[in-house]
Amino acid sequence: MVTTLDKEGIIEVLRSIPDPEIPVINIDELGILRDVILTGDHVEVVITPTYSGCPAMTQIESDIRAKLHEHGIDNIVVRMTYQPAWTTDWMSEEAKEKLRKYGISPPGRMHNAIVPLVVDSVVCPHCGSFQTAVVSEFGSTACKALYQCQDCKEPFDYFKSI
Ligand SMILES: [Zn+2]
Numbered sequence: 001m002v003t004t005l006d007k008e009g010i011i012e013v014l015r016s017i018p019d020p021e022i023p024v025i026n027i028d029e030l031g032i033l034r035d036v037i038l039t040g041d042h043v044e045v046v047i048t049p050t051y052s053g054c055p056a057m058t059q060i061e062s063d064i065r066a067k068l069h070e071h072g073i074d075n076i077v078v079r080m081t082y083q084p085a086w087t088t089d090w091m092s093e094e095a096k097e098k099l100r101k102y103g104i105s106p107p108g109r110m111h112n113a114i115v116p117l118v119v120d121s122v123v124c125p126h127c128g129s130f131q132t133a134v135v136s137e138f139g140s141t142a143c144k145a146l147y148q149c150q151d152c153k154e155p156f157d158y159f160k161s162i
Contacts, residue, residue: 003073020059024098031090042075048086088161100125107161122158124149
């Protein structure tokens with residue numbers, strides 16, 4: 001017995017860990033946290049990296065260890081699983097809404113109902129305009145692209161859909 005917490009309790013603890021790059025979203029909402037397995041002598045946390053080589057994963061692993069340590073759990077195995085590969089579809093709708101409020105356009109292009117012949121667009125998180133253009137395929141991190149709104153002129157990050 002390594003802890004009095006059950007699996008749900010541990011998941012609840014892990015939900016307090018934010019994504020290092022997007023502090024408004026936790027690792028569960030992002031879809032990184034895949035499973036928690038309790039064995040007789042340790043707790044195994046299974047995570048799937050978002051983008052391969054994303055430096056945030058090292059940070060997330062040490063955050064998991066630190067957070068569980070706070071709850072008296074010291075025997076921790078953090079296992080990375082790459083199959084199936086992470087997809088932005090694992091991000092909850094709530095998480096996408098939080099991203100938008102944070103000023104990042106969530107993954108997935110939206111169909112422009114007003115001008116249906118135009119290809120699906122990245123929507124401006126500030127004013128909701130479909131008139132946006134890519135400035136750079138790499139924004140503040142490799143996971144994001146930099147866009148600018150043609151209407152409100154604000155630049156913003158778009159969380160790339162994969
Ligand atoms: Zn705008």
